[in-house]
Amino acid sequence: MEPEITEESTEETVQPEEPVEAEEPVEEAVEEEQKEEIRNVLPGDLIGTSEEFIPKSGAYVEGGNIYASASGIVKINNKERSISVEPVTNTPPHLVVGDIVIGQVTDVKDSVALVEIAGIKGKGEREIVNADQAAIHVSNVKDAYVKELYYEFAPFDIVKARVLDLRNMRLSTVNKELGVMKAYCGNCRTVLKIDNNKLKCPKCERTETRKLSSDYGTGII
Template identity: 35%
Template sequence: MIVLAQTGRKVLPGEEVAIAEEYMSGEGTYEQDGKIYASAVGELDLDPKEKLVKVVLDNPPIVLSEGDVILGEITDAKPAMAIVNIVAQEGRDRAVSSETLASIHVSKLSSSYVEDSGDVMRPGDIIRATVIQAEPSVQLSTAGPHFGVVRALCGRCRSPLEKKGRSLYCEKCDRSENRKLADDYRSFVE
């Protein structure tokens, strides 16, 4: 008998990993004409006891849940809410690939009163937020000192803004902008 592959080996989509006579096709694999193939890039997992073959994905999508801390980019700042494209879950080096769009209601932007989300967030800002609702749509909050904008560019010249007192300042344009800042603005390292 020819051993096609071994557990722990990296496989590519379309690669033959087992024979259907010996193994059942599990997650990350498919069966065709009596053979089992990988359907994703990942690590092969052959379980001879269960007679099951799986491919453990290299980059499984992150499923967000309540309380998760995410990093995202503001794509729109409407009066009632800011729209966020979630780019990563903090502390994990994987991209969020499932539901990436989220929103922050104007009342969840800060613990103090905000009239219009555009007063404290602008498109292009990078923010840190907590997930307060994961289903059916992702809702975020930036209330609390560690949440809010971690990086922002000048609305006029697109230079990175520096923190000056409680607001942000562009040296080039000699003008200030307001944001709801995270406590580690600009010292934040991705």
């Protein structure tokens, strides 16, 4: 006798497929690296605005603008939205008599202009170990007679000067390459431009005088 074929035996047994778990997309954490601008700046240089960045080391805010408080290279961190000025070298230099320094005028009195030293020419731009507030006496401004020191310097000016004495921190600008390298309008704080041997504000047209360095406006230290 032939075996009886039932309906159940003709059906193939189908194994259920195991569900395949969908791979979840892996988000790559991309860190925005710190960006270095190939731009050397001096104290007082405009490097950004408070709407764009948070000022860090070597920078400060004034009137919504961010300025360099030291000489060096501008660094921008896009992740933190911060901006800073990084000094060029790692070893803090020492001042010696004869050094050419870069600084910012903090106050002008009848006989002296007070200067905060920011760096030494040829020795990098790190914080100076033995620096203190220095002074340019009226007798050390230039070879010619100085009637009023207020005509030679003003607060916020960036100056280049030679160190005369470390004990009293005296500086001199008696040389054509020494003096004010950058000046700001006393009215609107716009950078002044040279116009017929005088300084003129391109914004409000105010004219001012300074003991100018031959490198004024060039950015050359």
